[in-house]
Amino acid sequence: MTCFVVKLLQRTQLSHSQVDVKPFIYARCNWLDDEAEFHFLSTFNNQNYRGSLKYTEIRSAANDLDLEYEAFLAECKKALTTHMGLTGFDYEISQEDEQPQAFKLYKCAGYETLYLDIPLKKVSNCYQLLDGAIDLGQQQATPAPSPDIEQKTKVMLEEYEKYVTASKQKETEMLKKFILLINSKKAHIRDLKRQLEERPERHSKQRKIISDSEDTDKDEEEFGAATQAMNIENDS
Known part of the structure; x- marks a missing residue:
């Protein structure tokens, strides 16, 4: 429930003979859960009125104007709760010779559009309106923060800023260490790759040395073998 008491300027049609x-x-x-209640006091005839609108009726008015309901409701509420009225809106309570009497809210933006038409009933007093004004006046303003709270808040903010600064420094240091570790791992991987690439070549050289050694040993064995005796047959 939200209650407002404001003063609005009623629009009038001024003729040449009238005083301004x-x-x-x-x-x-x-503003209740399912409807909005209104109480009006007109200084034109010192008459009190009351009326109400269901939110379903406000939604119907928005649909008739091809407007989005939430935006339409917010605009109407602002127009009816702004002291001395919202710029671009006109307010009117129909005269007694117009039946039924109604409170009308117009939006004037180059052309006039009737936003709300609230049926009214006369009431004998303005107690509801006065009670609302008194209740609003009795509402205590938000107390100013005490010096102790301000000091504690200041200290907490300073500690928070120090914590944020220290955290950022720690994060930077950890990032540097991580980069060094990554670079070290990359260098180790490159070294392993180099060793793997060199290993087949080393094995090939070793196999060639072994093969040459075996060939040499074979030649030496053949060279050191026993000499066979030659048989010479004498011609008889």
Whole structure:
């Protein structure tokens, strides 16, 4: 539940014979869960009125104007809760000779559009409106923060800033160490690859040396073999 009491300027059609006297509308609106309640006091005739609108009726008005409901409701609420009225809106309570009487909210943006038409009933007093104004006046303002709270808040902010700074420094140091570790791992991997590439060549050289050694040993064995005796047959 949200209650507001404001003073609105009622629009008038001024003729040449009329004095420029601006009548006002004192308005109390109470926004409930499913409807909005209104109490009005017109200074034009010192008459009190009350009325109400269901949110379903406000939604229907938005649909008739091809407007999005939430935005339409917010705009109407702002127009009805702004002291001295919201710029671009006109407010009117129809005269007694117009039946039924109604409170009308117009939006004037190059052309006039009727936003809300709230049916009214006369009431004998303005107690509801006065009660709403008194309740709002009795609401205590938010107390100013005490010096102790301000000091504690300041200390907490300073400690938080120190913590953030230290965390960033620690993060930078850890990142540097991580980069060094990664570079070391990369160098180790490159060294392993180099060793793997050199190993086949080393094995090939070793196999060649062994093969040459075996050939040499074979030649030596053949050279050191026993000499066979030659048989010479004498011609008889």
